[in-house]
Amino acid sequence: MTTLKLPPPKRGLLLGKAGWTGLMLALIVVTVLAPLLNLVVPEGSVFHLSDYAVALIGKIMCYAICALAMDLIWGYTGILSLGHGLFFALGGYAMGMYLMRQIGHDGNYKSDLPDFMVFLDWKALPWAWAWSDSFIFQMICVVAVPGVLALIFGFFAFRSRIKGVYFSIITQAMTFAAMLLFFRNETGFGGNNGFTDFKRILGIPIAQPSTRMVLFVLTGLVLIGFWVMARYLVNSKFGRVLQAIRDAETRVMFTGYDPLAYKLAIWTLSAMMCGVAGALYVPQVGIINPGEMSAASSIEIAVWAAVGGRATLIGPIVGAFFVNGAKSAFTQIFPEFWLYFLGALFIAVTLFLPNGLVGLVAQLRERASTSAKLKQSRAAEQGADPATEIAQEARA
Numbered sequence: 001m002t003t004l005k006l007p008p009p010k011r012g013l014l015l016g017k018a019g020w021t022g023l024m025l026a027l028i029v030v031t032v033l034a035p036l037l038n039l040v041v042p043e044g045s046v047f048h049l050s051d052y053a054v055a056l057i058g059k060i061m062c063y064a065i066c067a068l069a070m071d072l073i074w075g076y077t078g079i080l081s082l083g084h085g086l087f088f089a090l091g092g093y094a095m096g097m098y099l100m101r102q103i104g105h106d107g108n109y110k111s112d113l114p115d116f117m118v119f120l121d122w123k124a125l126p127w128a129w130a131w132s133d134s135f136i137f138q139m140i141c142v143v144a145v146p147g148v149l150a151l152i153f154g155f156f157a158f159r160s161r162i163k164g165v166y167f168s169i170i171t172q173a174m175t176f177a178a179m180l181l182f183f184r185n186e187t188g189f190g191g192n193n194g195f196t197d198f199k200r201i202l203g204i205p206i207a208q209p210s211t212r213m214v215l216f217v218l219t220g221l222v223l224i225g226f227w228v229m230a231r232y233l234v235n236s237k238f239g240r241v242l243q244a245i246r247d248a249e250t251r252v253m254f255t256g257y258d259p260l261a262y263k264l265a266i267w268t269l270s271a272m273m274c275g276v277a278g279a280l281y282v283p284q285v286g287i288i289n290p291g292e293m294s295a296a297s298s299i300e301i302a303v304w305a306a307v308g309g310r311a312t313l314i315g316p317i318v319g320a321f322f323v324n325g326a327k328s329a330f331t332q333i334f335p336e337f338w339l340y341f342l343g344a345l346f347i348a349v350t351l352f353l354p355n356g357l358v359g360l361v362a363q364l365r366e367r368a369s370t371s372a373k374l375k376q377s378r379a380a381e382q383g384a385d386p387a388t389e390i391a392q393e394a395r396a
Contacts, residue, residue: 014232023224030220035213051209058216058284060324061223065277067304067316068226069270074302075310076234077266078246079163083171084274085298086178087146091275092288093182094145096195097129098138099206099283103199115197116190126188135202142279143272150271154264163249172295179293194289201283212284219280223317226273230313233266242266243311307349309356318357 015023034057037049066088073079100114109118113125131137153174157167185191198206205211233239244252245259252259282288291297300323308319326345330338353360 014228014235023228026220026224030224031217034216034220038213039209051212054212054216055284056328058212058219059281060321061216061219062277062281062284063301063304063324064317064320065223065226065280066274066301067308067320068223068230068313069273069277070301070305071310071313071316072230072233072266072273073270074305075312075316076239076246077242077263078249079263079267080165080168080302081171081267081270082168082295082298082302083173083175084270084301085295086175086293087150087271087274088278088281088297088301089178089182089288089290089292090146090149091142091278092282092292093189093195093278094138094141094275095279095282096198096288097132098135099198099201100195101129101133102201102203103197106199107197114190114195116193117188120185122188128188139279142275146271146275147268150268151264154267155260158260158263158267172298175293175298176295179290182290182293190289192290194287194291195282196287196289198283198286206283206286215280215284219284222276222280226276227313227317234313238262238265303346307346307353307356309358312356312358315356315358322357 034049034054037047038051038054041048043050066084070081070084073081103114105111107115107118109115111118113122117125125132157170162170181187182189182194183192189195200206201211234242241252241257241262244257245262249259278288278292304319304323305316306319307323308317309315323342323345327338327342330341334341349356355363
């Protein structure tokens with residue numbers, strides 16, 4: 001079995017020249033190129049970006065935020081969570097509550113109450129919906145509810161020194177319990193159907209292309225912003241302590257640091273990032289239900305991080321796009337067999353790419369660099385000009 005080799009703690013600039021160039025290109029693609037291709041280029045053109053593609057890429061960018069959040073706790077801190085789907089869903093439900101209130105009298109029952117409450121013969125809004133018509137309040141809930149839950153759960157779990165597979169099982173149990181709770185109609189969150197049929201956001205029709213594009217751009221900017229923040233954190237003293245906890249937590253304690261505070265901080269931040277991802281996901285996809293809290297959804301987040309490459313930051317983003325892009329393609333090309341293809345993909349990555357896709361690229365670069373150095377050294381030993389010999393081999 002191949003052992004995963006994670007990079008050692010390092011300290012340096014936030015971004016190099018190539019990093020800043022890539023960041024600027026990503027900003028241009030998200031804020032300029034995509035809106036032009038979708039809203040300006042006519043539909044008949046080969047360069048037109050369809051509304052379906054905008055919705056799909058926007059959804060995957062939300063998944064990429066979750067994968068990035070997973071990398072912070074798993075790749076850099078050594079905490080494998082199988083319950084991050086809960087935090088994603090809680091952020092989505094907070095946004096969904098606001099969107100349900102925005103429907104107003106446009107629902108099927110022409111009532112101030114959401115349709116599912118009228119159907120269940122509710123007479124008034126539950127206490128949890130008291131401020132749900134306030135966009136600002138619900139946006140606070142998007143980060144506060146997952147954050148507070150993660151803080152409380154993490155405090156007791158980390159203080160009890162629960163780690164490894166036991167921690168992973170407990171997080172999955174927490175997510176499963178929450179899913180069962182949200183499936184119940186009496187909780188006031190739509191039962192197994194959840195929330196759907198959204199009409200407006202901030203009074204603006206949610207289905208019109210310009211609104212969809214604004215949500216797309218906002219999601220891209222949030223993803224880029226979170227990546228820059230994560231890059232800053234892992235290169236700071238805080239990040240180096242996290243990586244030390246990952247590699248040797250006992251030694252960190254002996255040097256005078258308290259792992260509990262560091263683990264709790266990054267765990268809570270990761271949960272809040274997932275909450276934001278869920279809030280951006282719901283208006284673009286148009287539905288949120290307890291299925292987002294399933295064990296499979298949480299496991300998929302870990303899969304994206306593993307496929308892309310742990311402890312790389314960019315790897316989980318690549319993994320989220322690669323896996324979900326493959327899933328979308330397989331469902332269209334091989335509708336009856338796409339699960340087998342996806343399973344084969346996961347097995348292949350696990351067996352042959354223990355460091356993920358980004359690790360594979362780094363491996364190939366290292367081999368190319370080593371090969372070039374060997375050629376130069378051999379040429380130098382033979383008394384020839386290394387550059388001339390390499391150029392001759394290239395022409396041959």
